[in-house]
Amino acid sequence: MKRNLLLLLTFFLSVGIYAKETVVWTGSEPISWNNEAAPGTQFETPEGTFTGLAAGNTILVYTSVNEGYGDPNYVVTYKAGDAWEWTDLGITVSNDGIISYTVESEQIANEIAERGLILRGQAYVASKISIVTDDEVVEDQRVQTVWEGTEPISWNADIPGTQYETTSGIFSQLAAGNIIKIYTIATAGDHGDPQYVVTYKAGDSWEWTDLDVNVSNDGIISYTVANEQIATEIAERGLIFRGQAYTITKIVIQTVADAQVEAITETVQSSTDVWTGSQAISWSADIPGEQYEINTFTSLKQGDVINIYTSRTEGDYGDPQYVVTYKAGDGWEWTDLSVNVSDNGTISYTVESEQIATEIAERGLVLRGQAYTISRVEVVSTEDTNIDYLVLNADVEELFGTASGINVKLCRPNTAGWTTLCLPFNTTPETLGATKVYAFSEQDGDVLKFSRVYSLTAGQPYLAYYAQATAEAILIKNVDITVTTPSSNDIFIGTFAPKTNMEGLYSVTTDGKIMQGSSTATLKGYRAYFELPASSRYAISFDDETTSIGMVTEASTSAKNNVYNLAGQRVAHPQRGIYIKNGKKYFVK
Numbered sequence: 001m002k003r004n005l006l007l008l009l010t011f012f013l014s015v016g017i018y019a020k021e022t023v024v025w026t027g028s029e030p031i032s033w034n035n036e037a038a039p040g041t042q043f044e045t046p047e048g049t050f051t052g053l054a055a056g057n058t059i060l061v062y063t064s065v066n067e068g069y070g071d072p073n074y075v076v077t078y079k080a081g082d083a084w085e086w087t088d089l090g091i092t093v094s095n096d097g098i099i100s101y102t103v104e105s106e107q108i109a110n111e112i113a114e115r116g117l118i119l120r121g122q123a124y125v126a127s128k129i130s131i132v133t134d135d136e137v138v139e140d141q142r143v144q145t146v147w148e149g150t151e152p153i154s155w156n157a158d159i160p161g162t163q164y165e166t167t168s169g170i171f172s173q174l175a176a177g178n179i180i181k182i183y184t185i186a187t188a189g190d191h192g193d194p195q196y197v198v199t200y201k202a203g204d205s206w207e208w209t210d211l212d213v214n215v216s217n218d219g220i221i222s223y224t225v226a227n228e229q230i231a232t233e234i235a236e237r238g239l240i241f242r243g244q245a246y247t248i249t250k251i252v253i254q255t256v257a258d259a260q261v262e263a264i265t266e267t268v269q270s271s272t273d274v275w276t277g278s279q280a281i282s283w284s285a286d287i288p289g290e291q292y293e294i295n296t297f298t299s300l301k302q303g304d305v306i307n308i309y310t311s312r313t314e315g316d317y318g319d320p321q322y323v324v325t326y327k328a329g330d331g332w333e334w335t336d337l338s339v340n341v342s343d344n345g346t347i348s349y350t351v352e353s354e355q356i357a358t359e360i361a362e363r364g365l366v367l368r369g370q371a372y373t374i375s376r377v378e379v380v381s382t383e384d385t386n387i388d389y390l391v392l393n394a395d396v397e398e399l400f401g402t403a404s405g406i407n408v409k410l411c412r413p414n415t416a417g418w419t420t421l422c423l424p425f426n427t428t429p430e431t432l433g434a435t436k437v438y439a440f441s442e443q444d445g446d447v448l449k450f451s452r453v454y455s456l457t458a459g460q461p462y463l464a465y466y467a468q469a470t471a472e473a474i475l476i477k478n479v480d481i482t483v484t485t486p487s488s489n490d491i492f493i494g495t496f497a498p499k500t501n502m503e504g505l506y507s508v509t510t511d512g513k514i515m516q517g518s519s520t521a522t523l524k525g526y527r528a529y530f531e532l533p534a535s536s537r538y539a540i541s542f543d544d545e546t547t548s549i550g551m552v553t554e555a556s557t558s559a560k561n562n563v564y565n566l567a568g569q570r571v572a573h574p575q576r577g578i579y580i581k582n583g584k585k586y587f588v589k
Helices: 008-016 106-115 228-237 354-363
Strands: 017-031 058-065 073-080 085-088 098-102 118-122 124-137 143-153 179-186 195-202 207-210 220-224 240-244 246-254 261-281 292-294 305-312 321-328 333-336 346-350 365-370 372-393 403-411 417-421 436-444 447-453 462-466 474-481 492-495 506-508 514-516 527-530 539-542 577-581 584-588
Touching: 017 118, 073 098, 073 106, 118 124, 143 240, 195 220, 195 228, 240 246, 261 292, 261 365, 321 346, 321 354, 365 372, 417 506
Parallel strands: 372 403, 447 539
Antiparallel strands: 017 124, 058 098, 058 124, 073 085, 073 118, 143 246, 179 220, 179 246, 195 207, 195 240, 261 372, 292 365, 305 346, 305 372, 321 333, 321 365, 403 474, 417 462, 417 527, 436 447, 436 462, 492 527, 506 514, 506 527, 577 584
């Protein structure tokens, strides 16, 4: 059995793999070889615990130390072969007491699924068992463009084009879980609001079936392939685009985890207990114990810190005196180490050289002195480790999928002042370095009301205030990405991707004012914007600061003349109905 001194998170994310963990059992089962000393002996998992287990899956057993019964020993056994022979698995155990085993073959997977596991050993309690599967491997190519062109779609023959069927073979590599994205623009001219329908030929009868698509405010149609059958049918038969008043410009396939992953070198500190117990130290034979030798330093290196936790020996033995000795050089000469002792009696020594590290590892330490009792010895090791981060870059369109327990590098610096936020994971203002964060609550005439929040929900748009500028990138660990498309309302809209044309839309300036954009104005990704009828009177109101109101800047002349429907969408050629122009309603007969 080996001890895994690396973080389990790093293990699961190495080589760009996203891991999904499924809990299959919870409880409290003490494990012991000695039935008199510790409750329980061994534990056999209930039938069906590992249903569906496959080669390459990792089984995790979460444990805690059963105090008072010595050092834990971990053994995991299964019933192998036709003879159902009890066989120990080659497990690793983290410093947190998490037992890990990666299934080596389909045969072992089937045997564990049918016959379960037996947990044996000493002085630990099993509390949870889970299965970790590798969901997706990061692709070298982030987004695959499969078609580009110009195809207008219309139910009305007056508009060029009626429907469009994709050419053969463009979806040849499609798989379940992939996302198909269709980039569109509104067809120029007075053709009404776009309507989007995407159809494929389903089943043995090749029956035309509409897909359940999402359409963003930018006119991007998205569909996540629901299963392998649909993937195969689309790959063989293509898609048919129907509807009204939109033009297709590009089709891409997004793999579930095709965003960029960057390995960042970080200094990681880990601690390992090398001895636990209760041993009194004394130069005087009147106190139980004299000196004590510890020979459990199996690996040690220069710079490691040895911490020896002690307490004053009970009784009238005077003040404690602490001496730590090792056997140095070829003559194994007893040599006192230069140690530090804290006020609470913790002895610390930083290993000064590789030679001393080797000698302590081979020859141990001898604890001497007076009137103290040792309870635990640990080694704290610091080393540089490559940690994988999923990069979310506000300057480019980063396509990504849902993932659990990953690290994120959020590349969207903030200047001091106001900004907007929209992120694909839950977080807090403190994590982002924001002073205050507000959620949109309602529109009251020309006043946009916001309420302060203390946590951010994935996919939701927010208004944030930064007292100080933030760094180029924020590193956030152990993140669950739960959405790939922002949620939206009719007024305040989030976007993960940058916007290159803000004409008719409103953004927030750093001094808290609402400004109407132009065709040349841009907005970085992971932000939000307002979609509102043109006006020069909009203001923001905060529930915790009633006097903090930012007024809109003067809109341009061309923007003032824009016409909007009652949904706030700009209309080039109004037909019969009620519209808004320069902030006023008027009726077109």
